Amino acid sequence: MGRKLLLEHINVPGINTFEVYRQKGGYRAVEKALKSLSPEDVVEEVKKSGLRGRGGAGFPTGMKWSFLAKPEGKPRYLVCNGDESEPGTFKDRYLMTHIPHLLIEGMIVSSYALGANTSYIYVRGEMMPQIRILEKAIAEAKNAGFLGKNILGSGFDLELYVQPGGGAYICGEETALIESLEGKRGNPRIKPPFPAISGLYNCPTVVNNVESIAATVPIINDGGEEYAKIGIGRSTGTKLISASGNLNRPGVYEIELGVPVEEFIYSEEYCGGIANGKRLKAVVAGGSSVPILPTNLILKTVNGESRLMTYESLADGGFASGTMLGSGGFIAYDEDQCIVRNTWNFSRFYHHESCGQCSPCREGTGWMEKVLHRLEYGHGKLSDIDLLVDVSKKIEGNTICPLGDAAAWPVASAIRHFRDEFEWHVTNPQEAMTRNYGLAHYADPLPKVEPVTAS
Amino acid sequence: MLKISETDEIVFAPELITKFNEIVSRYPEGKQKSALLPILHLVQAEYGWVSTAAMDKVAEYLHLKPIEVYEVATFYTMFFLKPLGKYVLEVCRTGPCHIVGAEKIMKHIEQKLGVREGEVTADGLFSWRGVECLAACGMAPVLQIGPEYTYYENLTEAKVDELIDSLRLTTAEKPQIN
Known part of the structure; x- marks a missing residue:
């Protein structure tokens, strides 16, 4: 069993309430950060963790934070991107539904690190039920003194609001999201200036995905170095994978980065193989935007190495024979799909x-x-x-x-x-x-490539 | 069944204005335009759709030019710019739902309701339309119904029948007063 950092308590009854979440060790990261760490220390821990943006781009979160401009007299904003509209991706909705306080806790820790006193969680309008869940969680956290003025006597103030979108995929792009939050059409802005310099209301702004923000909680609790021990190379930590399509057990899985794709599809721990006894034809591994790969290329790279669920391994071979981890929207197509x-x-x-x-x-x-x-x-x-x-x-x-x-x-x-x-x-x-074309030759194993030895 | 028609004048109820005020308070002074999307959602929940008269009133409330509201309401697909049924079944039609039977579900809804996409049933109760990915791909096929936007997941034709029948029954038990 892989380690679960985000979904460890997901099956605990009542974990969506403040009380149970707190009993299970919730809001420890806020206490630790506000009482014993400086904002710079928090940024440093996130840098050490190697956490990369979980929305799809995979840009190092700590580095993104360190770009935030800090001019005198201007507020800074943290905006959480809960627009989750990439076809095949439904992990953020899952997280917000079942363990909303993890996101709230992450928002407090991250806002503290960035010096933001007003933060917004932008959630796509279709997720109205999740918006209600988050609003309730915010009210509970505020009631318990984790939001509002002078949180835990630290002198740090934070107000947190949930903003609904209106049904536009483009608002998942960070500058379109900012435009939308300003009450405008979701037209992306020309960069530069980047949001870190001029974002929401022309103030320095960081936009992070729901899962990235949630991941700061275990990072602060256990330390960035501990988090970075999980995974392979520059793909550190755990990742939520949204598995859909023709699978026996579609759903959201938290994996340690580095699990072989084959294991993810076929093992009982994860998707349990292809539904209805069919064979796998193709996979879209990271949301609809990333290149689709036939079975032979998704299971193994052209060099015959086992393909792993990491940013690097999935991208191995470039676009000629590889794809991307993207948002982790993993869609499996069986032999009957066209x-x-x-x-x-x-x-x-x-x-x-x-x-x-x-x-x-x-x-x-x-x-x-x-x-x-x-x-x-x-x-x-x-x-x-x-x-x-x-x-x-x-x-x-x-x-x-x-x-x-x-x-x-x-x-x-x-x-x-x-x-x-x-x-x-x-x-x-x-x-x-x-009729459909069927499987053709796509599930055939690749011929063995003779290793080329350097002379 | 319609609460307002195209020509009806709009006067926001005081309770609605209270909600608007709370929303505006979430943003810095002078940035009340940020409240536009949340307010349009409330307007649609209240009236079933967003009429031009309603948009004009929103503009007035937020100190915006009417065009600033129109351009936003027309950009975001969740806002209905013409009256639809009391229940609008929005069925996901994208990739993952598509490969596990979304089309079959939409055809079934069309037959069951007897109206095409975007039309309203004679009793004013139902409309349906295909929408893009609802972020519930693992529970596909899926549809949702506003203004609560409840998700109905792992749909089958039988589940759709059950849902539509139960909505009809609910409405029959609690007649709507126009």
Whole structure:
């Protein structure tokens, strides 16, 4: 069994209440930080932990914190990103539902470290039940003296508020989130200036994912060094993985970074294998934006090494044969799934969610959706496949925010790895309407690569 | 069943204004525009949708130009800019839900209610629409119903029937006064 730092007490009845959470050692991190550590010490511990942003980008959290400008006379803000809209990702909703005080505790510790006296948790509007849960948790914490003025006699003040979004994927991008929190359309800002210099209300701001903030609690409790002992290399600590798709046991799992992908999919501790006795065809390992990989490449790298659930191992091989850990939205596709249809579905999503600011994304996502639709419905041409690659290349890197890249990668990778399935849709339009392409050769093990010895 | 029509004048109840005031107090002085999204949610919960007259009133309350409210209400997909049914079934249609049967669920809802996506049943009770990922992929397929946005997870056709029937029954027991 892997160590559980975030979900250790998840099954304790009443853990969503302040009382039970406190009995289980909750709010110790606040006591420790406020009574015995300086804000700089807290930042230092988070740096030592090697914690990387859990929202998808994987940027070191401690480093992000250290960029925060501290001009005289200007408030600083911590904003928690609970927009969680990346298809395949539902870990933050799970955490906020079942153990809301972990997030509140993390917010207090992190706000203290950053010197923020007003902090916001931005939660997507669809999660209204979770917003109510958090508001209740905040009221309980305030009642117990962990929020408000002069917390635990430390002189540190903090007010914490929950802000609902309005149903826009783009607001998960930190500058769009800030715009939305200011009551505007969620159009991402041009960077620089980065939020650390000029964010919410043009004040220095840090935006962190729910899970990143929650992870500061065990980091402060046990120390950054202890946290960094878990995991492999630069992938330290534990990560919540949202497992969905054709799995026997979909759900949220806390893993120690470094678990082999194969173990994660097939072991009884985690997903328990593919549902209905089917075979695995493909996996999207880190939310819909990351490249899709066929079974052979998700289980092993091209060098025949076992693929691990770490930032580095999943990215091994670059986009030619690798993918990304992203937000940990792990979607498994069985042999009955159609890659063309799935790619069309994702393209429709990105088209729907493009904010419309940048032409390559606004026009390109719609164009890709249209072309994929005709491929799926038997009206495609072979040249459409190259057209898709071409359009995706022209979106990638040419937009203000990463939504353009996120829209381009799933299309480009699906064609890269499943081109024959796209071609089959063109050459057998009638058949493609009645049945799926199936597994083809995608589950075959890779031929052994002879190790190259350096001479 | 509709509480307000397109042309109805809007007067916010004092209790609603109290809630607005509490929301505005969460932000620094002069940053009351931040309250726009939470207030629009309250308006929709109150009236079932967000009419132009309601947006104008929100603008007045927050000292904004009406366009600042319109541009926000039209950007965020959760706000209904035309009247819909009392219960709007919002079914996730994205990737993970899609591969475990979201389309089948939507077809079933369409047949059961007898209205197409975005339309309202004759009794004014129901509408349905496909929405993008609701962050419940492990419990797919999933739908939710506002204004509480309760999640209904691991849907089957039978569960959908049960849900719709129970909502009909609830409404029949407690008739809505218009």
